[in-house]
Amino acid sequence: MVRFPLCLSLLLSATLVLAQSTPKAKSTSTKPVPKSAASQTGSPNLNSPIPLDPDVKVGKLANGLTYYIRKNAEPKNRAELRLVIRAGSVLENDNQQGLAHFMEHMEFNGTKNFPKNELVNFLQSAGVRFGADLNAYTGFDETVYQLPVPTDSVNVFTNAFQILEDWAHNATIDPTEVDKERGVILEERRLGRGAGQRMRDQYFPILLNNSQYAKRLPIGTEQVLTTFKPEVLRQFYKDWYRPDLMAVIAVGDFDMKQVEGIIREKFGRIPAVKSPKPRTEYDIPAHKDTKVVIVTDPEQPNTVVQVIYKRPEIKEKTLGDLRESIKRGLFNTMLGNRIQELTQQANPPFLGGYSNYSDFLGNLDAFTSIAVAKEGNVERAIRAVLDENARVKQFGFTPTELARAKQEFMTNVEQAYSERDKTRSVNYVNEYVQNFTDKEPYTSIEFYYNFLKKEQDGIKLAEVNALVDQFIHNDNRAVIVMAPEKDKAKLPTVEQIIGYVDNAGKGLTAYEDKTLDSPLLATQPTASPVVNEKQIKDIGVTEWTLKNGVRVVLKPTNFKNDQILFSASSQGGTSLYDLKDFQSARFSSTLAAMGGTGAYNQIQLGKFLSGKQVSVFPYVGELNEGVNGSAAPKDLETALQLLYSYFTQPRKDPDVVKGFLSNQRSALQNRINTPTPQGVFQDTVTVTLGNNNPRRQPLKPEDLDNIDLDRALKIYQERFANAGDFTFYFVGNFKEDQLKPLVEKYLGGLPSTGKSEKFNDLGIRAPKGQISKTVYRGLDPKAAVQLVYTGDINWSPETSTQLDALAEVLEIKLIEKLREEESGVYGVSASAAYAKYPVPRYTFRINFGCAPENVEKLIAKTQELINNLKEKGALATDIAKFKAETRRETEVQLKDNQFWLGYLQNQYYNGDAPDEVLHEDEQLAKVTVESTKAAANQYLSSNLIRLVLMPEKKQ
Incomplete structure (x- = not known):
């Protein structure tokens, strides 16, 4: 993977990120710093060096390799390992352009102790996903290998360090594998082509003042990538993969002395380089103009x-x-x-x-x-x-x-x-x-x-x-x-x-800091009590029902000290409104939030909340409406006041809305005037899967003319007028007895009509049968492929598990076939999505990008793999990888507040058993060679939508 510093990523992509920077993040520690470094009396001597964290064990081996070790128990039974090489693309010779990045790829294609693809196979079998977990990146000045591993298996954990050692000096760089990997990297390079790359090639030499950085983009040149000899790559590996330019980093739930011993044993045997090539530190020259x-x-x-x-x-x-x-x-x-x-x-x-x-x-x-x-x-x-x-x-x-x-x-x-x-x-x-x-x-x-x-x-x-x-x-x-x-x-x-x-800055006046000093709620709500309580002990969940009908689902945790997450949802959404009101309904929560709430406009509200850990966002979706939020325990009451205010006193701000719609109109017009290939393709995907329904059309400038602010706010008020059919969820560091009076006051005080609403089934389904659409857009010789299978399902935990298994075993095979064997793609994914509402349906997608001339061949190879799954089912080894990855992922998720919030909301929304997650092993046991065969025949058959993006046809 190629990586740029954040500042250059913004320049390269011409993407705007509205962010407020803070000083570089500081590491955290569990031990107090010695008083010599952090004196509790008087002001520190500002000329003193910044004290390093004493919880980090730093050492250097005789061969020059540096190591960092830190014990950390979150998450339990896991470690994050890194091999860092202080060498990247800026050190390449003219005939090596792109080889720092190429070398990164080759580390996954064979080492002394893990020939060919054995490294990936071994880690997948241990529950480590390729790409999502196991990964690496190459920058201008460094190359970093990322290896998160479990520590509760001695075999896996010790072998992880063997992998790091192999990366450090035991890569095989087999000529056959080199030639196969050329295609993969050329495909990665192809993915980066487009307007941003063409413009970057023009301005980079000027911005970087013709420095070495301007001449050494990590992806390299097509000429070098297609013609270099393997010995040139070996020379780069020999010159720069050496212990004095290396660091091993280990942070996790392990014994530090044991890890230090492993590092000293494995990395101490790497020979020091006697006459190392100088590691030049390149500058970007200053200029006066x-x-x-x-x-x-x-x-x-x-x-x-x-x-x-x-x-x-x-x-x-x-x-x-x-x-x-x-x-x-x-x-x-x-x-x-x-x-x-x-x-x-x-x-x-x-x-x-x-x-x-x-x-x-x-x-x-x-x-x-x-x-x-x-x-x-x-x-x-x-x-x-x-x-x-x-x-x-x-x-x-x-x-x-x-x-x-x-x-x-x-x-x-x-x-x-x-x-x-x-x-x-x-x-x-x-x-x-x-x-x-x-x-x-x-x-x-x-x-x-x-x-x-x-x-x-x-x-x-x-x-x-x-x-x-x-x-x-x-x-x-x-x-x-x-x-x-x-x-x-x-x-x-x-x-x-x-x-x-x-000439900027002519005729300016001083900034006026307009704030408001008023309570969020001018009138306090009238509380209503909890009238019913239910315990779900096996997952530590409590349900409350309040007198006004509000249901509250609580899961206190100790996963974070300073975090409470919450959400709320109710059925209804934009589905309840006719097409003439669709745009007003679609933007209703956005326009309401833009007005602020109560007496506060949006700017004043931001200033009022400054310094508080509070986030509350109402939304109106197609089938439901609700709120997402978070707060530190000390700020929870403020968060609940804000939530109550969004329910009961939305604020109208015509000027802000006018500005927002003006900007939206301008941005949409830009899309029409200069459509991007990927944008046009994605619009085609959405419209096709939505069966050309009016609610699945790309947003156009004239659609904004159909938005009526008063109507939008009326719809918003209607969606939040009846809290009695909402379910609220709280996950995090709270005690139920302390939360109860706040819930009774702010949620119990919400209005309720006693009625229960449902969404309208709009009848939007993906079309049936075999459909093929090709979009011809773009100047670059690159294509994108989406193969989408859709259909009805029987909603059950077994169905979702079988779909997930099918996606994983197929993706493993697609990577092996399309990437490793055919060298035709950089990345390929297979994923399954499923939903119970409006009716139980699934969508199974296969995505990849490739050369236009390879589209038909790679689609045919994909179909061969699917047909093989239908005939024989998945390999038992691939099923074992899926099970290992799923179990490992769940182990971590069960200690994560965000997982529990989403999980509980989904379970209650769908009417499923709240403790379903505890029975995952029962569902995984049902995934077999035969079940994957049956799933492939059931879900990858009749309804296939083939969507392809190709470059524009030359006249």
């Missing part, structure tokens, strides 16, 4: 403007550096909130935008401002974002903004601190990867929490305001404009763009 790149493409759907202020990377080494990182996090949070507020206007200046300081690439950090232009108006979009930067420069942030940002920051760290004994192993490993590859320090959450408590209050507004002068400067600056080809003539010139950037 402003680089401007304007690129267009026929398949680019919108206009994106990015202003990137590059600056030397900040290395966090001392406590002073740590304090500076907190300031940067506060700055990003406040500026992000301001820019987000711009979308709340009646006529927003852009479809989306943000400004953010973060790490970049190589030796650089960057302050980046991005705006997605509305109707192609580059000037208005980028000026709006840059004006917010300039407003900070001219007037600074306000004291109230800083106070909220500090509160929010502290709340996030407090949550990590409170969860320090429940933190999952996977959350630690990346910290140690970054420490090895980029010398990023890792400290304990105890130290960081105490440091933040001491230092944050002393961070003055003037200090944070001063950061803007560090971030924004005229040198080492780049501006990238990506736009649809059809708009090329309308785009501003390079000189105009520089003018927009240089």
